[in-house]
Amino acid sequence: MHRFTTPLAAIVLLAAQSASAASDFPGNWDLDDNGGVTWAELEQLRIRIFETFDKNGDGALDSAEYTEFDKARAETATQTGAPLARRAVNGFARDRFDTNLDGKVTRDEFETGLRKWFTALDKNGDGILAPGDY
Numbered sequence: 001m002h003r004f005t006t007p008l009a010a011i012v013l014l015a016a017q018s019a020s021a022a023s024d025f026p027g028n029w030d031l032d033d034n035g036g037v038t039w040a041e042l043e044q045l046r047i048r049i050f051e052t053f054d055k056n057g058d059g060a061l062d063s064a065e066y067t068e069f070d071k072a073r074a075e076t077a078t079q080t081g082a083p084l085a086r087r088a089v090n091g092f093a094r095d096r097f098d099t100n101l102d103g104k105v106t107r108d109e110f111e112t113g114l115r116k117w118f119t120a121l122d123k124n125g126d127g128i129l130a131p132g133d134y
Ligand SMILES: [Ca+2]
Pocket: 053, 054, 055, 056, 057, 058, 059, 060, 061, 062, 065
C-alpha cells in the first residue's frame, strides 16, 4: 500500500480522477461504477482514508491528522462539485465521529459515524446511496 506523504497527494486520492461537475460522487467512491454507493464501498473508502491520513499508524486520526482530512474533503467537494462530497464536508466532521470526545477518531468511531451518516442519507433504505437519496 502506498503511504502518501503530502497533503496534495491525499487530496488527489480523494478527488475524482476526472473532475466533472456532473458527477454525483467523487470518482473513487462508486468503485463498481453502477451509479450508487453501497456500505461495502464506503468501508473501502474508510480503509483508504485511514491509509492516507493516519500518518503515525496508530489506528486513530488525531487532531492534526483530522485537520488534513478536513482540508482534503473541502478540496474534493470544491473540485468535483459532487453532492455526496459536499455532504461529507460536514457529515464527516470530527465532532460527529469522536463519540468519546477524546480528540481522536478511532477506526471504530469512524465506522460508527459513517454508518449513521449512511443510514441517514439512505432514505429509501435499499442500502445504496444514489441520486434521490440525498
Ligand atoms: Ca494517527
